[in-house]
Amino acid sequence: MTFSRTRFDKPAQQRARAVVIGAGVGGLASAIRLAAAGVEVTLLERHNHAGGKIRTLPSDAGPVDAGPTVLTLRHVFDDLFQSAGARLDDHVTLIPQTILARHVWPDGSELDLHANPEDSAAAIRAFAGSRSETEFRAFCDRTRALFNAFDAPMMRAAVPRLGALTRHVLSNPHLIGQMAPLSTMARALKRQFSDPRLAQLFGRYATYVGGSPYRSPAVLALIWHAEASGVWVVKGGMHKLAGAMSELAAALGVDIRLNAHVDRIEVRGGHARAVHLDTGARLPADAIVFNGDPRALASGALGDACRTIAPQTLRVPRSYSARVHSFAATPQGRELAHHNVFFDADPASEFTDLQAGRIPRNPSLYICAEDRGQDHAPPTLERFEIITNAPANAAPDTDKDLHQWHQTIIQKMQSFNLSFSPTPQATAITTPPMFNGLFPETQGALYGQSPHGMMAAFARPTARTAIPGLYLAGGGAHPGAGVPMATLSARHAAEAILNDLTSTSTFAPMAMPGGMSTA
Known part of the structure; x- marks a missing residue:
């Protein structure tokens, strides 16, 4: 069963109820997917605006983005809006960038990388010579292979499993060399590029997930392929995307409550049952999505009953x-x-x-x-x-x-x-x-756990938690940090919730046209 074919079209008193804590992109995307499936959703946000780390500060020229700046992997957002019967292009204007980024060094050298890979190759040839162009083409082939290899068993898998990845790699032995499993990103790039400026440039992609190229695994070079596949500017700023997601959620009937401070998550009988606000209000729920840093649960910030969730976040x-x-x-x-x-x-x-x-x-x-x-x-x-x-x-x-x-x-x-x-x-x-x-309990970290070490990706908490009825979304959960990844995490959370509701509750799935059942 997939969540996109499930609807809980019941009278209001019989509909499944979900509470989503945190209106960052992971929370907004979770609310959209659940509401589109017919779940009654309340979305709580402690700030006076939705968007989470997509935030702005005022200026004489208007709101200035103070978080993420561009969109990559736009198919993730196309899929999100399609799941709600909408089109992304009807809600925001996305402008593809011909120049992905301009890079400048203290010696005055300058290099633009382009959306057209041939333009990038030509620019690198002019910048550093034909040998560097050849190395760049090989690097693009390598990162494309890595991205394609890791997309299904890691990023799109609800629970990444080392065994599944190992079997996948062993069935494609050429991937072992491309992964460079015993190398850091910096060491692998030093071997890949004879010009140290190019190794420095592509090493910066480790910072996209809050890491150092000198300590992150070499496989993180695949981030380059995600950017090389397309970069879009949101007309008006990234906050327009958060606004569009918020509007879509509201149109689907999501009850969005700003300035709502959560006191604790109620766990009774081993099951997450309700969310308590600092006002004393109790919001009962069949499912609760926490779209925040999982460390907040492990630290007890949302109640002692949740301390068993993601305990590794207190150590790593x-x-x-x-x-x-x-x-x-x-x-x-x-x-x-x-x-x-x-x-x-x-x-x-x-x-x-x-x-x-x-x-x-x-x-x-x-x-x-x-x-x-x-x-x-x-x-x-x-x-x-x-x-x-x-x-x-x-x-x-x-x-x-x-x-x-x-x-x-x-x-x-x-x-x-x-x-x-x-x-x-x-x-x-x-x-x-x-x-x-x-963003309380983050210790200021913008990307959750450190990406350092070969096993870092397997140490992140996943959508389902050890407490039935409690789920995770956001950049601190699998598949990791970044706007597209947080949005993917919401898909994992929504799928888990809808599967669990249809398999364990009285909320029956709706029959699809033509007699197709969602069960």
């Missing part, structure tokens, strides 16, 4: 975090694409600092020019987001330290012939301790 290291600077200004100097990466001359320096728990002294800068790549000329006053890696568990920021760091970043941008008018102020920076306040 956290992913990295970031300092995020969101502001509006007029840029001067270097021409920018939508995505821009300014590398430090020493690729290892920032990761040495991160591993030691220090704010990097010489970080690479990721700059999103949010009004570029929108199929029109940018306005005079543009919106920008600057992201630098930072450790989770960072000490609270002092005004002096933050001011000094801010000045370092401004000077670093100027060294790349880039300045802004007016000069952005430090008051628009979100730091790891602030992220921990926004």
Whole structure:
């Protein structure tokens, strides 16, 4: 049975009830899929807006994204909207990017990677020579093979199993060499590319899941294939996607409650039964989805009864975090694409600092020019987001330290012939301790558990938990961090819930047209 063919079309008093805690993309997607199947859904969000880490800060140019900046793997979102009888393109405008990212080094060298792989190959040939072009083509073949090999048994599997993956790899022996199982990402890239700048560039994809290329498994290079398959800008900003998902959920009848603070999850008779709010309200449910960092359950933040869930999150290291600077200004100097990466001359320096728990002294800068790549000329006053890696568990920021760091970043941008008018102020920076306040029990980590180590992917909690009736979604659960992955986790959660409801309750599946049954 699949959830998309199941509906609980019963009178309201007989319909299955679900409560989803957290209106990030995983929570929104869970609510959409469940409501589309006929479940009565209440979606609770502690903030005054939906979207979770897709958030904005105000500026003179309008809301500035202060979280994810682009969309990849758009088929995940097409599938989500189709599950509700809707079309993604009717709700948001997605603009495909011809330039995936612009990369700049302190020596003045610059490289654009393109949506057209032949354009990227030509750019790399001009940048680093024909040998590097050949190496790049081989790298693309390798990451494509890895992505295709891991997609079904890992990302799209509700529960990734080492045995299934091992059998898959053994049946395709060429994958063993492509996985480089005994190598870190950095070591494998050093072998792959003779030009260290290219190894540095593709190593940065480890940071997409909060890791270091010097400690993450080589297989994470497959993230490049996800980006090479297409990057889309959401017209108006990523928050428009969260808004569209929220509107779709509401249209399906989801009861969205903002500023709703959950006190605890009630577990009775070994089964999750209800959600209690700090107002004293009790919301009974047949299924509860927790779309937050699973560490919050293990720590007892939602009640002692949930401490048995994901206990490994209290032991394993956290992913990295970031300092995020969101502001509006007029840029001067270097021409920018939508995505821009300014590398430090020493690729290892920032990761040495991160591993030691220090704010990097010489970080690479990721700059999103949010009004570029929108199929029109940018306005005079543009919106920008600057992201630098930072450790989770960072000490609270002092005004002096933050001011000094801010000045370092401004000077670093100027060294790349880039300045802004007016000069952005430090008051628009979100730091790891602030992220921990926004998303409790994360310790400031933006991607849940650390991706370091070959078995990291198998250590994440999955949609079903040890407590019947309680399910997980979001970037802290399988298949991991990132907007597409969190959205996939919602599919796993919805499938588990609907299968469990039809197999263990009195809520019978609806017969499909033509006599097809969903059972």
